[in-house]
Amino acid sequence: MKMAVIGAGKWGQALYHAFSQDNDVVIYSRTPREIEHFVSLDEALEREYLVMAIPAQFVRKWMEEHFEDRGQKILVAAKGIETSTGAFLNEIYTQFVPEDRLAYISGPSFATEVQQSLPTALMISSTNLALAETFSAHLPSYIKGYVDDDVVGAEVSGAYKNVIAIASGVCDGLGLGNNARAALISRGLVEMARFGSTFGARTETFLSLGGAGDLFLTASSKLSRNYRVGLGLAEGKDMETILEELGEVAEGVPTARALHKIAQEKKIYLPIAEEVYAMIEEGKDPHESVHDLLG
Numbered sequence: 409m410k411m412a413v414i415g416a417g418k419w420g421q422a423l424y425h426a427f428s429q430d431n432d433v434v435i436y437s438r439t440p441r442e443i444e445h446f447v448s449l450d451e452a453l454e455r456e457y458l459v460m461a462i463p464a465q466f467v468r469k470w471m472e473e474h475f476e477d478r479g480q481k482i483l484v485a486a487k488g489i490e491t492s493t494g495a496f497l498n499e500i501y502t503q504f505v506p507e508d509r510l511a512y513i514s515g516p517s518f519a520t521e522v523q524q525s526l527p528t529a530l531m532i533s534s535t536n537l538a539l540a541e542t543f544s545a546h547l548p549s550y551i552k553g554y555v556d557d558d559v560v561g562a563e564v565s566g567a568y569k570n571v572i573a574i575a576s577g578v579c580d581g582l583g584l585g586n587n588a589r590a591a592l593i594s595r596g597l598v599e600m601a602r603f604g605s606t607f608g609a610r611t612e613t614f615l616s617l618g619g620a621g622d623l624f625l626t627a628s629s630k631l632s633r634n635y636r637v638g639l640g641l642a643e644g645k646d647m648e649t650i651l652e653e654l655g656e657v658a659e660g661v662p663t664a665r666a667l668h669k670i671a672q673e674k675k676i677y678l679p680i681a682e683e684v685y686a687m688i689e690e691g692k693d694p695h696e697s698v699h700d701l702l703g
């Protein structure tokens with residue numbers, strides 16, 4: 409399969425490594441990189457299959473400024489909800505490409521482990537199951553693919569788990585123990601599903617690799633950038649310092665802002681996401697947030 413990965417951050421490079429096992433793959437990013445098969449934007453857009461690994465908050469601008477529809481089939485690899493509009497990624501991408509040419513990859517997948525070819529299982533979701541199957545069939549042997557057609561469920565799962573991961577980092581950073589973290593993750597899963605059902609997601613999707621699977625992974629490991637944001641908040645660091653020290657994207661931060669905006673507009677009860685927002689945006693004391701969540 410002739411593919412191009414667009415976006416050469418950790419995840420773009422990991423997916424480039426993965427798909428390169430059995431396919432003809434090139435990679436492009438706005439910042440030139442010393443990567444084999446690094447190509448120009450035009451060469452990348454010429455490929456029949458694209459993997460879009462641009463972070464969620466930058467997708468709309470990038471598509472407006474650089475994308476040319478040449479009939480490509482697209483695998484969306486970012487996880488997040490656009491802060492400025494509350495739009496899910498499928499709502500953004502479908503403004504540029506018909507939904508039957510869009511698929512979304514989600515599930516428990518630290519880029520560093522995918523880059524090391526460690527065993528991984530992922531979900532590929534599309535309203536066009538044949539397209540999801542095509543991308544799944546071209547994954548390398550060390551990644552087991554599962555296909556599904558609940559795009560909204562996959563997107564909400566992938567975005568929301570990052571916010572719960574921040575809360576989990578706060579919990580562990582405060583030394584509240586395993587019971588507290590397990591309770592937080594469990595209630596976070598319920599909150600994700602409640603939010604997703606508002607937008608037509610299937611509840612069982614939140615029990616899938618893209619839901620519970622990715623949540624368990626991200627909310628329990630220092631490999632997660634979002635979890636590390638939570639550790640920083642627990643240490644009393646301000647967001648500017650946390651993000652500067654992180655040096656990488658933490659999608660849970662802008663997504664928490666988006667969830668707050670949506671929760672206010674649609675009157676949805678999102679207690680954990682709202683506390684993460686209060687800590688991120690209003691500098692709320694994490695001890696107070698925990699007290700209010702347990703209260």
Ligand SMILES: NC(=O)C1=CN([C@@H]2O[C@H](COP(=O)(O)OP(=O)(O)OC[C@H]3O[C@@H](n4cnc5c(N)ncnc54)[C@H](O)[C@@H]3O)[C@@H](O)[C@H]2O)C=CC1
Nearest residue numbers: 416417418419420463464466486487517518519656657659
């Ligand atoms: N790193 C991981 O383990 C995984 C990340 N993801 C998702 O992949 C997406 C990308 O994340 P990473 O590659 O990990 O981030 P990263 O922090 O490693 O890289 C971010 C990339 O985005 C680029 N970028 C920043 N601003 C941009 C803009 N305005 N326009 C275009 N490109 C811009 C940067 O140059 C950088 O290459 C995120 O949505 C993340 O949630 C999904 C699964 C695993």
Ligand SMILES: O=C(CO)COP(=O)(O)O
Nearest residue numbers: 515516517518632633634
């Ligand atoms: O999505 C991921 C793992 O599935 C990566 O999580 P972080 O963005 O928190 O590092």
